[in-house]
Amino acid sequence: MLEALASKLQFTYNLTEASDGHEGTLHSGTGWTGAVGDIVDGRADMIVAALTITSHREDVIDFTKPYMEYGIGMLMKVPDVHGSYDFWAFLAPFKLEVWMTILGSSLGVAGLMFLLGAVRNKLTRGALEADDLNLGTTVWLSVGWITGDIAVPGGISIRVLALAWGIFTLVVVNTYTANLAASLTVKSLQTSINSPDDLIGQTAITYGIEEDTAVHSFLQDQDGLGTTYDKMWTQIQTHQDGLKTSLDEAVTRVREGNYIFIHDGPWVEYEVLHDEANSCELMMVGNTFLHRSYAIGLPHGSPYTEELTISVLEMKENGEIDDLTTKWWPASGCDLHGGSNSVSDGEGHVIAEFYGILSILGAGAGLALIVAACEIAWFNWSVKKKKVTPATTETQEEMIRRIVRECLKETKLEECNLEDG
Numbered sequence: 001m002l003e004a005l006a007s008k009l010q011f012t013y014n015l016t017e018a019s020d021g022h023e024g025t026l027h028s029g030t031g032w033t034g035a036v037g038d039i040v041d042g043r044a045d046m047i048v049a050a051l052t053i054t055s056h057r058e059d060v061i062d063f064t065k066p067y068m069e070y071g072i073g074m075l076m077k078v079p080d081v082h083g084s085y086d087f088w089a090f091l092a093p094f095k096l097e098v099w100m101t102i103l104g105s106s107l108g109v110a111g112l113m114f115l116l117g118a119v120r121n122k123l124t125r126g127a128l129e130a131d132d133l134n135l136g137t138t139v140w141l142s143v144g145w146i147t148g149d150i151a152v153p154g155g156i157s158i159r160v161l162a163l164a165w166g167i168f169t170l171v172v173v174n175t176y177t178a179n180l181a182a183s184l185t186v187k188s189l190q191t192s193i194n195s196p197d198d199l200i201g202q203t204a205i206t207y208g209i210e211e212d213t214a215v216h217s218f219l220q221d222q223d224g225l226g227t228t229y230d231k232m233w234t235q236i237q238t239h240q241d242g243l244k245t246s247l248d249e250a251v252t253r254v255r256e257g258n259y260i261f262i263h264d265g266p267w268v269e270y271e272v273l274h275d276e277a278n279s280c281e282l283m284m285v286g287n288t289f290l291h292r293s294y295a296i297g298l299p300h301g302s303p304y305t306e307e308l309t310i311s312v313l314e315m316k317e318n319g320e321i322d323d324l325t326t327k328w329w330p331a332s333g334c335d336l337h338g339g340s341n342s343v344s345d346g347e348g349h350v351i352a353e354f355y356g357i358l359s360i361l362g363a364g365a366g367l368a369l370i371v372a373a374c375e376i377a378w379f380n381w382s383v384k385k386k387k388v389t390p391a392t393t394e395t396q397e398e399m400i401r402r403i404v405r406e407c408l409k410e411t412k413l414e415e416c417n418l419e420d421g
Contacts, residue, residue, distance in 0.1 A: 001067065001315070001324060002048045008311050009304075019043065021246065022212035026056055034212050036061060039299055046304070047297035050264055052214035054292075062302055063295040064309040067321055071288025072215060073268035074199070074207070075251075076260045078283045078338040167360060194286030199260065200231045207235075207260040208242045210250060214292065215262060216243075251282075260285060266329070273333035283338030 006013060018024070024034025031037065035051065038044040039061050053063050193199055199207055209215050219233040236242035241259060244250040250261040251271060255278070261268075265288040275282045296312065298305050315321050 001321070004315060004320060005048070005308065005311055008314075009307055013046075016044070018049075020212070022210070023049070023051060023214060024057075025212045025217045032060060036297065039297060042299075045299070045302070046308075050267065050294055051297050052264070052292045053295050054214055054217060056217060057297070060300070062298045062300055062305045064298070064305060064312050066293035066295045067312045067316065068266070068294040068325075069291060070294065071265045071291040072262060073265035073288050074193070074260045074262055074285040075254055075268045075271060076193075076205070076283060076285050077254055077257050078281050080257075167364075193260070196228050196232055196289060198286075200228060200235060205258050205260055206239045206241055207232075207262060208239060208244055208250070208253075209236060209262045210247060211243045211245060213263070215264075215290075218290070255281065269329055269336060272336050273329060275334050280334035280338075282334070284336050 002013065002015070018035035019038055020034055022034035024032050024036030024038075026032055032040045035044070035047045035049060036057055039047060047061075051057075051063075053066065057063075193202065193205065199205075209219065219229055219236065222229040222233055224230065241253055244253070244261070247263070247267070250263070253259050254261050265284075268284050272280075272282045272284050296308055298308070
């Protein structure tokens, strides 16, 4: 843009960097720093850079009409979606209180079933007595409706194993269905932070700004006002990486992870779009905020202010500014919001994500084996304790099985008289 202005207005220039590499802010006791300080102290005649118009700067220098409008952006490293796994992610769809409500409802329904059966039996003097109705069977029935395991034949050990398998298959089928839907409707990577309010509402990710910038001055002015930006400034001051002395230092820190750097939106977009050499590991978080304007800065009363203002307006009207924007912020390059590293590009789930539900299946299988061992031990003990006498119409083995089944059906364990043949 400086070359275009020099060509239009027929002037030459010597290009130098700001004395300290910053835009410039007002420091009590020492005055203005950075590029603004160079203008104020007479070391420069014009600032053609990403210089934001602010009321404080307007007091000491003149500005042309804005040549670009922008907002503040947040730069962070694209999260590694396979960096860590939540073994208990299958519990995430419901909060703890929902799970407790489901458990309480299951037990409540089971108790109500048992109470209704008991009341019906008592009031009808046994005429409507339901076979095999006790508190254990009603609890099993209420839980079985959730897992789809409504009726399972066999002993307790088989039911325990079937319950664990029902939970396992339920999670697996639904996880597969969700993953299939995600592979058919590709989504961009989302983060839980999309605004300053989200930023101050968490502690897992630290954040910072560059010192002696317009953002720095704005946040300082918010001190004590109780706004979102006041809270942000308070936290930045407590963070070790809250204030960065250079943009290169900030980008290096962002690449290390768990850090967000807050700076001008055009700079954030440029860093993300041109990060192909690093496999597009940077992304812009959310949308821009605190919308401001860039303009050319000159000393108070400069004779060039009006001419430069007219030239800037002409460049905006004839599309030259848009051409420069397209040149340096192309539509190609890395995805601005990290979409190239999306989690929903048809990738399958890894085995680590199933460790939690597999542990439940293993615990259920182990419990089933223990219960089966107890059942067998109790059966052998009851047979040895009682004398078994076979009937003339059935074998001894058939009679034992019949009597044991009758014993197991009783709600109260009673003596079973068996006689040996």
